[in-house]
Amino acid sequence: MRKNGESYSTSIKTPIPLFMSFDYCDMIKNWRNVVLDHDMHSGNGITVARFLKKIYDIKHKLIIKSVKFLTRNHIFPANAEKINVCRAVHVFSTEVRAAIEYLGKYNNPGSVDVEETLKLMEMMHTFLKIHEVNDKTQHIRQVNENSAPGTDINDERLLWMLKTLPAYIDSIQLSSKANKMTGLTKETTEAVKFTAKSTAECLKYLLEKCGFFHVCFNARI
Template structure:
């Protein structure tokens, strides 16, 4: 989390707040004032709990420092009796380098647990960040797949078509969805609303009824559908929601032969490769290399984690929303609220 670069002396504590906690702030070293906070949070899978395991103020981190810090946190938490089976983070370059160091030079979905060998330790990027990246790239440039062009211009045309209508097919579709600013790009709800089945249905209806602006929309509707399925598979949060919603895609995972896990491994992966290959042939950017890799990496990690929990650990069911880094986002939100709902809080308030 970004914090205000500010040095504060507390007379009551006789302490300076705002210095980096890295090794450079030793006697004789150059003093560094922190402008970021690194936070580790332990989140329960079988029991509902969220515990901050540690947070550190820093101005810069090398991958090696981050690696050592992560191993120290992992050891301390393991010594407290927790069984850590998965590390989740976003796909920033620093985190990618961390995964490379954990995997001895290569990014792997599963490694041997450093302190509980031979138990596995699964690595994954956060699916919420990945879906936001997929949305942002979809809005920025056209792509291509075997089903045709993938373009956000169809959504823009839909927005222009319905904005003066008293009854709108997509009442939630706004400019903030299609032209988000930097802050709005962080909103997961708006990102996933772009991929709602109702959007896909509206585009298909206009295409089937011969509207001239919505020809060759099949490639775009398939992309929207795949991204929505990907999010749903990773957003299972209740044992009973699938009964109330009559939607099997949000049912808890009870069997490794679940068709959703098969879809992740045998349909989603080839579709991502198809977009990259067809976009390259058409001279279009496609998805960024990092985003395409992270989407496939998340899909495989989810499959392996669910398989391990059901077959090896003996879970009766698995809820995949607990795999996300929402607990860290909630921690940051709480810290900001304690600092007066300030997006640029300082080290003392944190």
């Protein structure tokens, strides 16, 4: 969020700061809808939806399904389906990304577009995993360190939210514009960056100022 070129504060000044954020589930849905709607340029290559659609097409031709939960509603959502959070999460799942990686390896070896599509999906999957942490053992059950609670102000995920993710989003917007392509919507861009920054600043505040031993990112919302 910006006002006259300046970023809005992520918190309201009260005796105990009130940190604000957008619903991360809505952002996942918006990203999914944009990814399926049009290609974008990331600076190194083009993120394309045809890989997702190809996985869906292949699924119907094989007895053994690479991604058995993928349905037409995931890839060609009607208006009502575009607000379905679960299906949006499925699109960025590890299973779908693995299937695209396999497809790229054997059908499009060395394809930069495959790599960039996977990178975009990985970025949103990481964003999701960080924000859906609910307890101290979730990362053990899911075998994913991004699902661990925050316990250290030097957590690498803070740098990822404050620097890596915003820089990646900016590269998509600038490169897409330079290549006469459509990037993310302005609202989605600002909401993702604002929420990531708010999450990082909230974690630092709770650990440094409030003496918390661990912070579950989703539990703070």
